[in-house]
Amino acid sequence: MKKIFANSLLARTTVMVLGISFLVGSLFSGLAYIYFLQAEQERAVSYTAGLLDTVEDTMQIACYLSDKNLAKDVVDGIGKRREVKTIRISNSKAVLAEFNRKSNATVTALPDWLVPGTGQIHKTIYSPFNLHEPVCQATIELSQPEIRNHSNRNAGFIAALLLLEMIVLSVVAGSMILLKVIRPIQKISRGLHKLNAEQGQQLPALSRHRQDELGTLIDDINLLIIKLVALISKERDLKTEHEKGELKLRTIFEKAETGIFQLNDSGEVLASNPAFRRMLGLPEQLSQAPDALLRLLEGQELRLHLMIYQAIHQQQTMAEDFCIEPEHSGGQKKWIHLVVHSASEGVLQGLINDVTERKRQEEQAHRLAIxxxxxxxxxxxxxxxxxxxxxxxxxxxxxxxxxxxxxxxxxxxxxxxxxxxxxxxxxxxxxxxxxxxxxxxxxxxxxxxxxxxxxxxxxxxxxxxxxxxxxxxxxxxxxxxxxxxxxxxxxxxxxxxxxxxxxxxxxxxxxxxxxxxxxxxxxxxxxxxxxxxxxxxxxxxx
Missing domain, CATH: 3.30.70.270 (Reverse transcriptase/Diguanylate cyclase domain)
Known part of the structure; x- marks a missing residue:
């Protein structure tokens, strides 16, 4: 069940609709109960007060004459109402008549804000000959259980209607979601699973959803597919061009007569071409001797480190001439022209050229000059x-x-x-x-x-x-x-x-x-x- 709920949009939506409907129904049922409880209380009070007004003349005579039988007839007549719990007609001397309804129902105490009044009616009876002379007092207490039962019946009816409405709305909403949303989305999803986007295949339009959000979604997906195909094609072309350029650069790197190399900020050789190793008389595999250049420049390392520092921190291209004595050269010295510049963080690129002949010519010209x-x-x-x-x-x-x-x-x-x-x-x-x-x-x-x-x-x-x-x-x-x-x-x-x-x-x-x-x-x-x-x-x- 949990898996179905997690994987089904319809299940989640239906549960959500049912939950919202239940909350709304419960809220309105509670409001209806409160409304009917208060309305019934007011209706009972109003109706009972009306009865007292109707029999007021009879009660005036009974009270004036202290006629208990007549007073009892009045009390019994009003006591026939189920909402009436007790009735008492009394004067200053005695109780003329009294009615008490027995009830076994348990009365649950309600908050004061739910009960508009005390449920009691007090009416002063005056002499039929002098309307300013009170002769007795009539008191009626209403039965709260009866009033509440009547309110519960009315509220239960409303709650039943709301429950029925909730069920109908949930079924209708679920059906509409299934037909109008879930199934089109499932169709789009199945189409996406079968789609070969790399070949430019697009989703077919849904006939009933060309102008709505799902139609816009399909159009957006197809537009993304078009852009994807264009990007893939462009990337493929760029990759081809990159491979050609890389091959060309590798050819230049391998065949160039100029020495090409990479250094780290410590002066160790990271990579080099054959001309670099051949020019300096170094072995083919420099990975086992990254400090080979530093050893060749023994006594001149400070100049190289200064070049590296300025190239990195001042972003300058640095060039210097160095006199070296390569291994297996028989003690013959050689002049090299070294150029370095910063390529990336902590990595430098450089060129090296043999300038021995130029140096000899310069020295010869210098000697001739002096x-x-x-x-x-x-x-x-x-x-x-x-x-x-x-x-x-x-x-x-x-x-x-x-x-x-x-x-x-x-x-x-x-x-x-x-x-x-x-x-x-x-x-x-x-x-x-x-x-x-x-x-x-x-x-x-x-x-x-x-x-x-x-x-x-x-x-x-x-x-x-x-x-x-x-x-x-x-x-x-x-x-x-x-x-x-x-x-x-x-x-x-x-x-x-x-x-x-x-x-x-x-x-x-x-x-x-x-x-x-x-x-x-x-x-x-x-x-x-x-x-x-x-x-x-x-x-x-x-």
């Missing part, structure tokens, strides 16, 4: 960059003392004039080789132009060390230079020396001091060196 093409030493630009670098180190408090030597070749113009410029070029190359052989690899040498050279001796604190280097240069340059044609060229050198300590220096002042020291040698006879400490000058001619 290298003297004749001697292979640094040129003036290279020297200026180096002296500026040393100056920045001193300003930052990280500098070391060094010595600058300004060297000018003696009698070089004579070689050019007598033996030719080609011979002069040979002399310049010879002196560059000589200078490189004397100085350490950590020292710096450059040709500023013509026959003017400069040397920077790093970490030299004593003048004696600079003097030894200068004397060695002078001894070697004093030897004749053997030229390619078998002839010889003789030259010398004037060397100006200036010390720069680690506390700091001014570049121009240092250069001027070294130049002054060199010209001091020229003026004192050439082929020697001078040492200047910016404020004092020591001259040591050779």
């Amino acid at each position: 290298t003297d093409h004749l001697t292979g030493l640094h040129n003036r630009l290279g020297f200026e960059r180096e002296i500026q670098r040393l100056h920045k180190e001193h300003l930052a408090g990280n500098g070391q003392s060094f010595v600058i030597m300004m060297i000018d070749l003696d009698r070089f113009k004579q070689v050019n004039d007598t033996l030719g410029h080609y011979a002069g070029d040979q002399v310049l190359r010879h002196f560059a080789t000589l200078l490189s052989s004397v100085l350490r690899k950590t020292d710096f040498t450059a040709r500023l132009g013509g026959d003017e050279f400069v040397a920077l001796l790093r970490d030299v604190k004593e003048s004696m060390t600079a003097q030894k280097v200068a004397e060695k240069i002078l001894n070697l340059v004093a030897e004749p230079v053997l030229l390619e044609d078998g002839s010889q060229a003789c030259i010398g050198a004037s060397i100006g020396i200036c010390f720069a300590d680690q506390t700091g220096f001014d570049v121009q002042e240092l250069m001027n001091a070294a130049d002054d020291a060199m010209y001091a040698v020229k003026q004192s006879g050439r082929n020697g060196y001078h040492i200047r400490f910016l404020k004092t000058v020591a001259s040591v001619p050779k």
Whole structure:
């Protein structure tokens, strides 16, 4: 029964209609009972009072004469009414007549609001000769059980009619719901169960319900089916396009020469294409070594983590060049250009390209820009960059003392004039080789132009060390230079020396001091060196 009630709309609706009808019937039955009870009470009181008025003349005579027999006839006549319980006619001296109806019925006490009065009638009887002289008192008490029984009969009749109406309405309502609602809905439900909506099949219209709510429901269902078919078709087309695009992207991903990869925010590789692994010399399966990129960038991991942080938190595309040494490369270094950007929360996408050749070309161009093409030493630009670098180190408090030597070749113009410029070029190359052989690899040498050279001796604190280097240069340059044609060229050198300590220096002042020291040698006879400490000058001619 519970299952039927739970699964049947008709059962639930019928029970609901019956319940509502029962409640309404009960309410109206109760109201009818109250109404008839009060109406019957009022009717009995009114009717009995009317009887007293009718026999008032007789009671006047009986009371005036104190005739008990006449009074008893009046009481017995009124007592024939079933609604009358007791009647008493009495004067100031005695009771003339009295009637009491015996009743075994149990009287249930009723609330005061249900009983309009006390159910008693009191009437004063006056003398037939003097209407202002009372001669006796008539008192009648009505029988409440009789009044209530009469009311119950009337209310029961109304309740029966309401019950019958309830049953009829329930049957009619249930039948109408069954015919007009339940069966059409069942028909729609069966149609939906058999419907192949994916193929666009629609529900047939109900002939009697084209314009009502059920017809609208069928139209809405058919409209949903049309939209569903359209969405399925569109989804199918999108899926096909997605598969084509995915295949194309996978082909690009697998065949691209550019390395493509995904990283998490810790720098671990989540996914990569073959070009990425091939470029970095990594194994095919990176799932067992997600930190492979971090290991390759050992010593440079901070730069990678900074790139990842900025890409995630600043939503920027970050790019950096890294120098790596892939495994199985035989110690050969490689330059890579790394680009990363944020793809989703905690995941980054990136590209990697081999820029080793570009870096080599840049380095070669840089070397050409700062290298003297004749001697292979640094040129003036290279020297200026180096002296500026040393100056920045001193300003930052990280500098070391060094010595600058300004060297000018003696009698070089004579070689050019007598033996030719080609011979002069040979002399310049010879002196560059000589200078490189004397100085350490950590020292710096450059040709500023013509026959003017400069040397920077790093970490030299004593003048004696600079003097030894200068004397060695002078001894070697004093030897004749053997030229390619078998002839010889003789030259010398004037060397100006200036010390720069680690506390700091001014570049121009240092250069001027070294130049002054060199010209001091020229003026004192050439082929020697001078040492200047910016404020004092020591001259040591050779």
